[in-house]
Amino acid sequence: MSILLNDLDFFALDDLLSSEEKMTRETVKQFVDREVLPGIEGHFARETFASELVPRMAELGMFGANLKGYGCAGMNNVAYGLIMQELEAGDSGLRSFASVQSALSMYAIYAFGSEQQKQRYLPEMACGKLIGCFGLTEPDHGSDPGGMETRARRDGRGWILNGTKRWITNGTIANVAIVWAKVDEGVTGFLVDKGTPGFSAHDIKGKFSMRASITSELVLEDVHLDDSARLPEARGLKAPLACLTQARYGIAWGAIGAARTCYRCALEYAKSRKQFSRPLAGYQLVQNKLVRMMTEITKAQMVCLRLGRLKDEGRARPEHVSFAKRNNVSEALDVARAARDILGANGIVNEYPVIRHMLNLETVNTYEGTYDIHTLILGRDITGQSAFE
Numbered sequence: 001m002s003i004l005l006n007d008l009d010f011f012a013l014d015d016l017l018s019s020e021e022k023m024t025r026e027t028v029k030q031f032v033d034r035e036v037l038p039g040i041e042g043h044f045a046r047e048t049f050a051s052e053l054v055p056r057m058a059e060l061g062m063f064g065a066n067l068k069g070y071g072c073a074g075m076n077n078v079a080y081g082l083i084m085q086e087l088e089a090g091d092s093g094l095r096s097f098a099s100v101q102s103a104l105s106m107y108a109i110y111a112f113g114s115e116q117q118k119q120r121y122l123p124e125m126a127c128g129k130l131i132g133c134f135g136l137t138e139p140d141h142g143s144d145p146g147g148m149e150t151r152a153r154r155d156g157r158g159w160i161l162n163g164t165k166r167w168i169t170n171g172t173i174a175n176v177a178i179v180w181a182k183v184d185e186g187v188t189g190f191l192v193d194k195g196t197p198g199f200s201a202h203d204i205k206g207k208f209s210m211r212a213s214i215t216s217e218l219v220l221e222d223v224h225l226d227d228s229a230r231l232p233e234a235r236g237l238k239a240p241l242a243c244l245t246q247a248r249y250g251i252a253w254g255a256i257g258a259a260r261t262c263y264r265c266a267l268e269y270a271k272s273r274k275q276f277s278r279p280l281a282g283y284q285l286v287q288n289k290l291v292r293m294m295t296e297i298t299k300a301q302m303v304c305l306r307l308g309r310l311k312d313e314g315r316a317r318p319e320h321v322s323f324a325k326r327n328n329v330s331e332a333l334d335v336a337r338a339a340r341d342i343l344g345a346n347g348i349v350n351e352y353p354v355i356r357h358m359l360n361l362e363t364v365n366t367y368e369g370t371y372d373i374h375t376l377i378l379g380r381d382i383t384g385q386s387a388f389e
């Protein structure tokens, strides 16, 4: 099903976008319509990632799109957000791939790496030849990454790493893993290349969500690394958290895309499906659902656009990003559930994209800080009292 561009711009927010930003959005939208949608249900059904799309995504400048230099496109943050929105209108798994490559892996190297590491990894990651993953979560530490058990201990001039990371997007297809580990001074990051002895990755199967995205476990058993593999500027937990802020920003935009696909599908369905004497769209209860969906998507668009402009001015705080991620993803999930309801029995089959988006959004609501963790971050911000460490 093709999604009409600008079909949901109730407050004429397009007027606030530059022609470059609109062009970027249109380019990605066309890519999604022509190259992603035809195959995505198949990938979701088979639990496979559409790796054939990676070279095209690179060609379109999607990897590290808002980073400058090193072969990156150097776009502003609104254009970057619009890319994420259009990718996730296709599938949250595809957007996850781009987020992990750009905002978690490339950004970690860009912000905390040595010049030598940046030269070695970033240009190849921008052109999609090197894939990255970001290993922070562990089997026993998700919302509290500070409790991580992965350790790096000094070994002469190098390091020995031991630990397990779980729920890692792109884990088995990554050429380089950003692994966060504890050292005597606190948390720091390491670049672990695929094939390093003692390092292995395997996929987590049986997911009902994000089936078109690779999710893996990383195991590090006495992995010897040279000191040149350590990210020299990554000092403390604030380093991985800064990467998460970048990724959450893109996720806030992405959720709008998934919600828009569901809304559009439900609206069309409600207009054409007749029950009793008239189309579903003619009943007040259904209109109430559609209006609520449209209202929440419109509000999410406004939040993101303002956030993107603040980010471009260097005024966006992590709490702004928490607000946007928490609100937009949770509302997108509600929109998807309402759309599934409006489609009735057809809402559970893959002839329509709604159930896939709905299932994906369950993950999006959990990862990158759960809804409740962002509530606590905002609660701390407005009260000055931390309800968690």
Ligand SMILES: Cc1cc2nc3c(=O)[nH]c(=O)nc-3n(C[C@H](O)[C@H](O)[C@H](O)COP(=O)(O)OP(=O)(O)OC[C@H]3O[C@@H](n4cnc5c(N)ncnc54)[C@H](O)[C@@H]3O)c2cc1C
Binding pocket: 100, 134, 135, 136, 137, 140, 141, 142, 143, 144, 166, 167, 168, 169, 170, 209, 210, 215, 363, 366, 367, 368, 369, 370, 371, 372, 373, 387, 388
């Ligand atoms: C498909 C997928 C891909 C992922 N990709 C990555 C990746 O690439 N890299 C990576 O590092 N991680 C990744 N993750 C992991 C993700 O970030 C974690 O799942 C997330 O941080 C939540 O951690 P958890 O699952 O351990 O849940 P928990 O932390 O155990 O939380 C469970 C529940 O308890 C609540 N809770 C926790 N603490 C509190 C508290 N103090 N007060 C109130 N409620 C609380 C949470 O809100 C949640 O509802 C991915 C996860 C999924 C599902």
